[in-house]
Amino acid sequence: MIMKSKLKVVKSLIxxxxxxxxxxxxxxxxxxxxxxxxxxxxxxxxxxxYLNVDTIGGWTYKECLLLxxxxxxxxxxxxxxxxxxxxxxxxxxxxxxxxxxLLKPINAKVYYFFSAIEFTQLINSVLGLFVIIYxxxxxxVNIGQVLFFLLSxxxxxxxxxxLWYLWTISAFWFPTxxxxxxxxxxxxxxxxxxASIYRGLGNIIFNxxxxxxxxxxxxxxxxxxxxxxxxxxxQLLIALxxxxxxxxxxxxxxxxxxxxxx
Amino acid sequence: xxxxxxxxxxxxxxxxxxxxxxxxILLLQALVPSLVMFYLWSLIxxxxxxxxxxxxxxxxxxxxxxxFINSFVWYAVDWELNDDIHSGELSNIIHRPITVEKYYFAxxxxxxxxxxxxxxxxxxxxxxxxxxxxxxxxxLLVLLEFAFSLIMAAILWFLFSYIIGSVAYWFDNLFFVLLxxxxxxxxxxxxxxxxxxxxxxxxxxxKLLPFQYxxxxxxxxxxxxxxLNIWLKNTITExxxxxxxxxxxxxxxKEGLQRYSDVMG
Numbered sequence: 001m002i003m004k005s006k007l008k009v010v011k012s013l014i015x016x017x018x019x020x021x022x023x024x025x026x027x028x029x030x031x032x033x034x035x036x037x038x039x040x041x042x043x044x045x046x047x048x049x050y051l052n053v054d055t056i057g058g059w060t061y062k063e064c065l066l067l068x069x070x071x072x073x074x075x076x077x078x079x080x081x082x083x084x085x086x087x088x089x090x091x092x093x094x095x096x097x098x099x100x101x102l103l104k105p106i107n108a109k110v111y112y113f114f115s116a117i118e119f120t121q122l123i124n125s126v127l128g129l130f131v132i133i134y135x136x137x138x139x140x141v142n143i144g145q146v147l148f149f150l151l152s153x154x155x156x157x158x159x160x161x162x163l164w165y166l167w168t169i170s171a172f173w174f175p176t177x178x179x180x181x182x183x184x185x186x187x188x189x190x191x192x193x194x195a196s197i198y199r200g201l202g203n204i205i206f207n208x209x210x211x212x213x214x215x216x217x218x219x220x221x222x223x224x225x226x227x228x229x230x231x232x233x234x235q236l237l238i239a240l241x242x243x244x245x246x247x248x249x250x251x252x253x254x255x256x257x258x259x260x261x262x
Numbered sequence: 263x264x265x266x267x268x269x270x271x272x273x274x275x276x277x278x279x280x281x282x283x284x285x286x287i288l289l290l291q292a293l294v295p296s297l298v299m300f301y302l303w304s305l306i307x308x309x310x311x312x313x314x315x316x317x318x319x320x321x322x323x324x325x326x327x328x329x330f331i332n333s334f335v336w337y338a339v340d341w342e343l344n345d346d347i348h349s350g351e352l353s354n355i356i357h358r359p360i361t362v363e364k365y366y367f368a369x370x371x372x373x374x375x376x377x378x379x380x381x382x383x384x385x386x387x388x389x390x391x392x393x394x395x396x397x398x399x400x401x402l403l404v405l406l407e408f409a410f411s412l413i414m415a416a417i418l419w420f421l422f423s424y425i426i427g428s429v430a431y432w433f434d435n436l437f438f439v440l441l442x443x444x445x446x447x448x449x450x451x452x453x454x455x456x457x458x459x460x461x462x463x464x465x466x467x468x469k470l471l472p473f474q475y476x477x478x479x480x481x482x483x484x485x486x487x488x489x490l491n492i493w494l495k496n497t498i499t500e501x502x503x504x505x506x507x508x509x510x511x512x513x514x515x516k517e518g519l520q521r522y523s524d525v526m527g
Contacts (some may be wrong), residue, residue, distance in 0.1 A: 026433055027433075027435040027436065027437055027438045027439060030442045034442045037442065038445065045454060045455055048460060052306075052313050053306055056302070056305060056306055120438065174286065183287050190294075190295075190298045193302055197298075197302050197305050199301065205297075206298070
């Protein structure tokens with residue numbers, strides 16, 4: 001019964017978000033243009049580089065194209081749910097208006113996830129999928145690889161969400177209206193570069209501490225180098241660590257949060 | 263009048279400096295993308311190759327440069343104007359003893375000055391390192407040209423962003439409009455990669471547009487030590503663009519405020 005009422009709330013949130021998306025036609029049109037550009041720019045970037053070199057860290061152009069496709073697909077999916085809700089959550093924490101969300105008959109995290117869906121972003125995912133299909137031409141992929149690929153995409157999504165979520169709730173301790181989300185959005189783009197470009201300290205920072213290299217790369221590797229499937233286990237482990245961290249930090253944050261009366 | 267300007271700038275400056283979190287975010291924003299680009303380009307150009315006339319050192323300095331320029335020049339006046347128009351906050355600004363465009367310009371000055379103060383230690387250390395290791399040749403003239411280009415870039419950026427932000431007078435939701443503008447400008451300004459690595463015909467077209475002055479031109483002035491005549495020619499073109507944008511700002515401001523008062527009363 002409780003589950004049913006929660007699903008009803010989620011359904012209503014999705015309906016409102018859909019109506020908001022289609023009510024601004026100019027913005028929706030620009031949303032589509034931004035999707036095409038979002039995908040076109042990294043492809044152009046790699047194309048220009050590969051006019052001058054054959055591989056980057058052992059990755060060919062086709063492999064990088066596949067990586068860009070995987071990243072764009074995951075990024076589009078999560079951006080649809082988070083691009084508006086994370087800034088909203090940060091603002092609520094900063095301005096003490098989180099109280100009203102905590103009192104709602106639904107888990108706060110679920111509420112934020114569905115509260116401001118930007119459907120236009122899903123176009124990115126579809127375009128990313130097209131690039132994946134194009135880049136996979138000439139690569140023999142079996143059903144096991146596809147299953148592992150999908151699983152790795154789920155782990156990648158968990159990591160993406162966890163990183164953004166952690167960064168947003170750091171507002172409990174470091175409240176500022178100074179481009180917190182802009183910083184995340186500029187950093188998450190690092191996920192479209194091969195993880196093997198990082199050496200020494202960079203490898204530890206970008207593959208473990210800020211694991212941008214583990215968001216889209218493992219899924220890509222499963223398709224192009226199936227023998228290295230073990231990377232998915234590392235991805236799963238890091239994703240679980242970050243999920244637990246999210247939960248722990250959120251609870252700590254709530255204890256620190258004083259609401260509007262502080 | 264100057265006093266009003268100064269007050270707006272001072273408030274903007276203090277609001278940034280008062281918050282320690284802002285310092286961390288600003289530093290990360292400037293350093294992390296530069297660090298990633300360092301790893302990427304170190305791998306690509308590790309055998310003395312060049313791309314678009316850029317060696318490994320020049321490429322790394324280029325990316326560090328554009329990220330720092332981003333901190334000094336690219337103030338999000340368009341997003342702010344969009345928010346203030348739609349939230350009605352603009353009504354408060356209109357009643358202040360300063361015109362709307364001058365208010366935002368003064369605010370930008372304070373904000374950028376705060377960034378300069380916060381990033382100064384890193385900039386000085388980086389500059390000393392570059393000079394000491396002789397990574398690129400920097401003369402006093404080049405430094406002066408660079409500083410001037412940076413100031414010009416900030417003014418041109420302000421005028422352009424103000425025009426884009428003013429579209430909010432006529433349309434309700436500009437989220438993606440501003441996002442597209444950002445991606446296109448980033449690309450054409452050379453923020454994602456140096457324009458010179460693109461095919462020559464594209465470079466020719468892009469160089470006819472004003473966007474290169476936001477980022478690519480100032481950093482090329484520093485990294486490639488452009489000859490004085492080329493630098494002067496570009497600077498004059500930039501001033502012409504500035505005048506054009508200024509005239510457009512005057513028009514959109516007049517029409518936009520008229521529309522705002524028609525709607526808001």
